[in-house]
Amino acid sequence: MKILTFSTLFPNGEKPGHGIFVETRLRHLVASGQVESRVVAPIPWFPSTHPRFGNWARFARAPRHEVRHGIQVAHPRYPVIPKVGMNLAPALLAQAAKPAIARLIDEGFDFDLIDAHYFYPDGVAAAMLGRYFNKPLVITARGSDITLFPQYALPRKMITWAAKRADAVITVCNALRDEVVALGVDADRVVSLRNGVDLHLFRPTERTPNAMFTLLAVGHLVPVKAQDLIIGALPLLPGVRLVLAGDGPDRAKLETLARELKVSDRVTFLGAVPQAQLREHYGAADALVLSSSREGWANVLLEAMACGTPVVASRVYGTPEVVASPDAGVLMGERSYQGVADAVNALRANYPDRGATRRYAERFSWDDTTDGQLRLFEQVLLRRAGKLALA
Structure with a gap:
């Protein structure tokens, strides 16, 4: 054909x-x-x-x-x-x-x-x-x-x-x-x-426990991805840090927000990261957070899960079809600072076995x-x- x-x-x-x-x-x-x-x-x-x-x-x-x-x-x-x-x-x-x-x-x-x-x-x-x-x-x-x-x-x-x-x-x-x-x-x-999801490229890596619970956000820094909600949740999440992988027009605005909320010391901007290097960042994080206002089928969710990392995600369009088990992660009750914080706390209170998260992702070859x-x-x-x- x-x-x-x-x-x-x-x-x-x-x-x-x-x-x-x-x-x-x-x-x-x-x-x-x-x-x-x-x-x-x-x-x-x-x-x-x-x-x-x-x-x-x-x-x-x-x-x-x-x-x-x-x-x-x-x-x-x-x-x-x-x-x-x-x-x-x-x-x-x-x-x-x-x-x-x-x-x-x-x-x-x-x-x-x-x-x-x-x-x-x-x-x-x-x-x-x-x-x-x-x-x-x-x-x-x-x-x-x-x-x-x-x-x-x-x-x-x-x-x-x-x-x-x-x-x-x-x-x-x-x-x-x-x-x-x-x-x-x-x-x-x-x-x-x-x-x-490419189960060979995205797989668990050796990791050491983080000194602070580490959230990872992967995606373009644009309004629809709403990384500002994650930064805004940090004052409600003491002892939690955020790593942002991606670049885009919202970067300056997000940096300003982090300074205004006095959480700059807990936010790291990596800039654009090649896909082949994302596995290390997924593996090092304790959770991936996706706070988008729109998503069809967000590949980053399965990529993180394939690396053994559970997710916190907004309840939009196809995302509930991806995050359909406690082994996968938690869906936000609402898209707000508080909604992100509540979902992160819910995940931490009932944190899944990372091997179970990987096995969940294996269903999506x-x-x-x-x-x-x-x-x-x-x-x-x-x-x-x-x-x-x-x-």
Whole structure:
């Protein structure tokens, strides 16, 4: 089976952690030996690589073609237009990707199916491309693409159009499946296939007890991740420290909050940490805390558990499906300073055996997800072949 994976959420040489969850799922699918894939992962166009342009300059430095883990990846550029860009993004994305996809076909990779990730603008663009190249389409919903963008009228119309045009829709948790069905998509075409965890990469390490109970937060420092709630809980948690792994626009604000609350001496900012190095930080922590306002299926939860570290997490979307046992950790009663503190105290009062936490994570290998994808893709292709035969 030949598939074209299409998404702006895919790592590149300049941003190796960007969309790594899409790459990880694809790597396990290709490792089955039943799928051959090429990736088209468009990147925003920017004219300069000068460092003063920050993140945009990193996009400009990304390669146009690369091979990652044996998979060929193309990074065509697409224009991003300020202010009006959100409504035009799907069409601009599709138009930029057409030549790259046509080139793949000309070179002999006439794929059977488009495997698209993230509904807006990626999934909508993929629906346009599927119609243009006359290929079946499967779109994976991952979180804010379904929980946030449908709040805007025109994106909602386009997302609904794409979802109904797709041959099948995958969601990474049951809560997102309910949201997609609520858009009017036939429930029979929406399948929940949760993310897995790399149990070899993320595994327990030798550790020594911490002098202070250590919380770890992993993720971009952005408002949706709400690391401020964890810092705000520290005055209520004497003898507890926080380590933040990640970088982003909220860093200065979080540093200021820590100073104002007089807990700076108990907060450590690590900056961005490569995924391969996260295992040591998970293993050294006593608990991972995730206080997000939105999450589809948060990979960091399973990564921490696979290292034997239980979690404290907000009760949003797919998270209760991940944290479904005392061995896994504790869900917050509310997203507030007090809610974080209460959940941390509840975990400390009934702290699970770290071996049991690891065994819980072992239930979430990628095998079931890979098998589910293979079955779904085969069904889509058989249905398409049946329609062509009838025609």
